[in-house]
Amino acid sequence: MSFRKPSVLPGFGLTLGFTTFFLSAIVLLPLAALILAAASMPWNELIRVVSSPRALGSYRLSFGASALAATINVVFGFVIAWTLTRYEFPGRKLIDALIDMPFALPTAVSGIALTTVFAQHGWIGRYLDPLGIKVAYTWLGVTVALTLISMPFAVRSIQPALLEVQRDLEDAAETLGASRLYAFRRIILPTVLPAVLTGFTLSFARAVGEYGSVIFIAGNLPMKTEITPLLIVIHLEQFDYKGAAALGMVMLLISFAVLLTINLLQAWGRRRHVRAAH
């Protein structure tokens, strides 16, 4: 006699098998191939490629701009999500739909559009230029492009968490004497913090891997506005597959380290809650 619980979906064995196969074929195998390709290089050659000044400059730009973009996104994403969940106003649905636009646009189109707007004589660029602010073809432009394409991830992560925070909680805090700031700090923020971190992670991951939109607005000056994915493409164009793989592997390692750190942070936060419970 079997005590297996009936379920709508096929059984555990089948689903686990499928999961393993799918992950291996789509994610793990290509990654392994990448690492193998890089590892087939002589060590000194590998070190030379990944630690060249040009490569180091590109890491700094790629990860720095991505982290900055993700930070901007969780801050403004929070505000946008707040507006969309808390208020009822004409055009709310439209704005809600607009959030997803960067998902739908080919990234190259976003890049071209941004360049048009932020170039020296563009709609916004012409007003920034006299102030001495140049966006297009600088690291600022890279950040703007990364912010644009990773914004939906932040908003869509925070939105459901905010929906969970009932108005009653704020009302309760208010009747208990808390100021708005205090209620925000002690009640709302702790409740949505996991979602904010998730939003940051997704945003960051998306920004690091971005290529299409950046190359148009970055100007791609070596050492200054050259992102790592572009450097990889340059290597590829010179048929230096191994060099490209080596850079790819470095990106992979750094990204993995960052994501792992954030995940550990979240797990630590959860544990702290559970510990408080005992």
Place this chain on the structure above:
Amino acid sequence: MSIDLDQVTKHYGGVPVVNDVSLQIGDGECFVLLGPSGSGKSTLLRAIAGLTTVDHGRIALHGRDVTHVAARKRGVGLVFQNYALFRHMTVADNIEFALRVRRVPGRERRARRQELLRLVALEGMDDRLPAQLSGGQQQRVAVARALAHKPEVLLLDEPFGALDAKIREELRRTIREVQRELGITTVLVTHDQAEAFAMADRIGIMNLGRLLEVGVPHELYSRPATRFVATFLGDANLLLARRTADGIQVGAATLASELPSGREHEVVVVVRPEDAEVASTRDELGSGFVAQGVVDEMVFSGALERVRVCLENGAALLASDAAATPSLQVTRTLHEQRAFAVHPGQSVAVGVRRLHVLPTPLSSFTACASTAGVAAALAREPLLTELAARMKTRIVSRVEPQLGAIEAGANPEAPFVGTTVIGAGTDTAHRSEWLLRAGASEVLVLPAQAPQPQRVLIHWLGEAVRSATLAVSASVLRHVPAEAVYVGILAEETRAGRPHGLRRLLDARSEAQAVHGLEMRTELRFGDVAQELARRLAESPAQMLIMGVTDLDRFAERFRSLLDGGRWPVLIVHREAARVPLSLPREALA
């Protein structure tokens, strides 16, 4: 007074959700706001807490005007239906929240927390998270949290709504004990009358944004003033009866009246199911025989048996014709059941031991026209059917071929009872005068497809009809979510007339409030009465007029501009002037 509300009003999208509510709640009192959902009771509670602003009126807590004071500075504790506990904090942190905000030192906080946990019987639960507690325990934590900062007022918004019956009862007792022990002024909002009876020192009943009646539970149950309270607070049979010189005549019985006898007219009486009685013959009844009936349905519910009896002359007797079969509810004790067992289909005599006359001046509606078709159509007018449904009363049709023929004289075959309704048309003024002369005390002129009024204008000519007009207005406004405006009109603007006119407005307002529980605003105008009223009615759509008259001399001529063409619903209240001596010069307020 702990809580003092003065004419508190709150609109949402033009509709008054809380409509002119005035209320005083004493120190240490447990006051229950009872009403159906959407009656405005929660909004009123939030207004007291400071979480909702008010459009009009004043709120004072312990003598301090807090109308424009933020919630966090009002010193109230609020408990929500869904607990609203901070889920990421332990029970201890939740309870200490208000103390942390106030930077109370740790030692003091812990002492207070222990004291509160003992109060709500949750000792030792300090380190649990809300998710690890049952619903009843969570609500106890919420109560403790709301009391931590020693608020002067405790507000509870449907606190038992999410709990099952057993736990509900237990928590109810806990809260009542805590309330008594601390002597804290408490306002509890609920839609459950059993809960209200169990908790309340006094109950206030709300419907459609208005606070209808306030009183101790027993008084409200045995002597309600309005149909709504009579039927909302327990079960009630509403019957139409006649007040005569001998007492109250209901069906075949005449019972002594608790009210001084006045003019003979139709009244609405409340008969509680436990005050009705059935027996095999009328001689075996211990009380006054009302009518013969047939047992329709029986429901056994523990100690009591509920019997529905179809009355033989039920159609004429029962106030409401909403039910398919007009029937009377009777509840019988075990003792009565043993003495006389009944079964469905059995013919019984029905008696009434005790009844209560509602002081409402509007009993039933009679749609009156010169042909049957027109009368039937009038009885189906949306505003009339809506009003009758809300008043739980009925509409009958009546054909009066001579209607409006002034020359033929007003000599109808039967007297007019209740409110007589006529359609608005070209000679409405004439028809109204004819009906009033024929003895109708209240005439409602109803235009076709009139919308629900959002504002009711009130005016009367002659002091003799003042009280009746206010009573009718109060009755209408209990059933319509509209604002009431008393329009005072002086013949012409004079320097001397103005202060006099203003004083009259204030007098009218305070009488409406004190005697009829009607909150109204006031306006002063100058000119001809009919013209000014017509002008005021034309100013915005969806208005209705309630007008009291004493003098029928040249009525049609005087009010033709107001009534003919029929653009607005007008309810005319008529009382003879002769009986009441005039204390004030009649022309002072036209």
